Amino acid sequence: MFRPTTGTVMDNVSLGRAYHLTIKAPSIAAGAQPGQFVHIRCGDTYDPLLRRPFSLHRFDPEQGTIEILYRIIGKGTEILSRKKAGENLDLMGPLGKAFSLPGSRPAVLVGGGMGVAPLLALADKLVDSGVKVTALIGANHVRELFRVEEFVKRGASVELATLDGSAGFPGPVTELLERHLHLEPESFIYACGPDPMLKLVGELAASYGTGGEVSLESFMACGVGACLGCVYEIFGEKGRQYARVCTEGPVFPLEVVVKGELS
Numbered sequence: 064m065f066r067p068t069t070g071t072v073m074d075n076v077s078l079g080r081a082y083h084l085t086i087k088a089p090s091i092a093a094g095a096q097p098g099q100f101v102h103i104r105c106g107d108t109y110d111p112l113l114r115r116p117f118s119l120h121r122f123d124p125e126q127g128t129i130e131i132l133y134r135i136i137g138k139g140t141e142i143l144s145r146k147k148a149g150e151n152l153d154l155m156g157p158l159g160k161a162f163s164l165p166g167s168r169p170a171v172l173v174g175g176g177m178g179v180a181p182l183l184a185l186a187d188k189l190v191d192s193g194v195k196v197t198a199l200i201g202a203n204h205v206r207e208l209f210r211v212e213e214f215v216k217r218g219a220s221v222e223l224a225t226l227d228g229s230a231g232f233p234g235p236v237t238e239l240l241e242r243h244l245h246l247e248p249e250s251f252i253y254a255c256g257p258d259p260m261l262k263l264v265g266e267l268a269a270s271y272g273t274g275g276e277v278s279l280e281s282f283m284a285c286g287v288g289a290c291l292g293c294v295y296e297i298f299g300e301k302g303r304q305y306a307r308v309c310t311e312g313p314v315f316p317l318e319v320v321v322k323g324e325l326s
Contacts, residue, residue, distance in 0.1 A: 067104075070154045072146050073128065081134040081177065081209050082144050083120075089127030091156045095119050097185035098278055098314040101129065101156035102286035105139040115139045116283045116309070118181035118255075119157065120210075129156075132180040132209060158286055160314045162276055164188070165251035169195040171243055172219070173264055175236055175256025176202050181278045181313075183213055185253060190217050197222070197243060197250070201236025201260075205229040237263040244271040251275055252317060265317050275317040281308040295320075 070088035091101060102114040121130040135141050146152065162185050170189050172182045179200055189196045198214045201224040208230060214221050222239050223231025232239055237260060244250060244267060252275030254264045261277055268275050284292040288310035297306050297319045306312060 067153050067155050070129070070152045072148050072150045072152060074148060075144070075146050077144075078209055079206055081132060081207075083210070084131040084133065084143070084146070086129050086131070086152060086154070087127055088129050088154055088156075091154060092122045092124045092127050092129050095122040095124070095129065095157040095184075096161035097188050098162035098181055098276075099157040099159045100181075100286075100313060101131070101154050102158060102283070103131075103143065103155075104153035105143045111137075111139045111142075113139075113284050114153075114155065114286060115143070116158075116281075116286055118278065118313075119184050120180050121184045121187065121213075132177070132183075134177060155286060159309060160312055162188075162253060162278070162314050164192060165194060168249055168251045169197070169247055171240065171247070171250040171252055172196065172198045172214075173236060173240055173252060173254040173256070173260075174198070174200050175254075175260040176207055177209070178254070178256030178260075178278075178280075179209055181255055182253065183210060183217075186214055186217050186219050190219065196220070197247075199224070199236050199239045199243065201225065201239070201256070203227060235263070236260065237267065240264060241267055244268075244273065248273060254278075254317065255280070261317075261320065265320070268317055276314050277317045277320050279308050279313045279315060279320065281313070283309050285309070 070086040074085040117131045120132040196219040198219040224236040248271045255278040281293040284290045293308040294305045
C-alpha cells in the first residue's frame with residue numbers, strides 16, 4: 064500500500080485556462096514513469112474529503128520534482144490553484160500503469176484539450192530513447208492549447224488543430240492523425256482526451272492496421288483499487304469486462320478500450 068508523502072510547492076503558474084504546478088517530491092520523482100499519476104489532497108481540512116488524481120505531466124528524478132497540468136473544475140482544484148511556493152501538499156504516488164515503448168516504430172502522440180497532460184513526460188522518454196515523435200495537439204480554441212512549446216523544445220514534430228480555426232488546422236485533431244497515418248501507417252499511437260476523440264482514434268488505428276495505447280481520465284476516490292469508484296468497461300481476453308482505471312490503468316491498449324465502453 065502506498066503511504067502519503069509530503070511535497071513542497073515550488074511554482075503554481077496560471078496559463079490562462081489551466082495551471083502548471085511544480086512540486087518538490089523526490090521519492091515520487093525517483094520512481095515515476097510516463098502515464099502514471101499522483102493523488103493529491105488539495106486542502107488542509109476534510110472538505111473536500113477525497114484526494115484528486117493528476118497525471119504526471121513531467122518529472123525530473125535528478126531535481127526531485129514533478130509537474131502537474133490541471134484546470135479548475137471544482138472545489139478541490141480551486142483550492143489547489145491558490146497554493147503558493149513553499150506550501151506543503153499531501154501526495155500519494157506514483158500510481159497506476161505506465162505507457163510502454165514502441166520499439167523501433169515511430170510514435171504519434173494525440174492530445175485533445177487537457178489530454179496533453181500525460182503526453183509531455185512520454186515525449187521526454189521517447190525522444191531520450193531515440194524514437195521519432197510526432198505530437199498532434201487539438202483543442203476547441205487557441206487559448207486551450209497548452210504547453211505546445213515544450214513539445215517543440217524536446218524535438219517532437221508538432222501539429223496543431225482547433226475546432227474554431229483559431230490556430231493550426233481548422234477541425235478535429237483526428238483529421239491530422241488520419242493524414243499522418245496515411246504517410247506513416249506503422250506509427251504507434253498514444254492518445255489522451257475526450258471519449259469521442261478516443262473512439263475516432265481507435266477506428267483510425269484499426270483501419271490502418273496499427274496499435275497504440277490510451278490514457279483514460281476518470282473520477283477516483285481511493286486511487287489504489289479498493290473502492291471500485293473508477294471502474295471502466297473494456298474488451299479484454301474474456302470479452303467485455305470491467306477494469307479499475309487507477310490500478311489496471313490509466314494506460315490501456317487502445318483496442319480494448321474502443322471495443323468496450325467507447326463503442
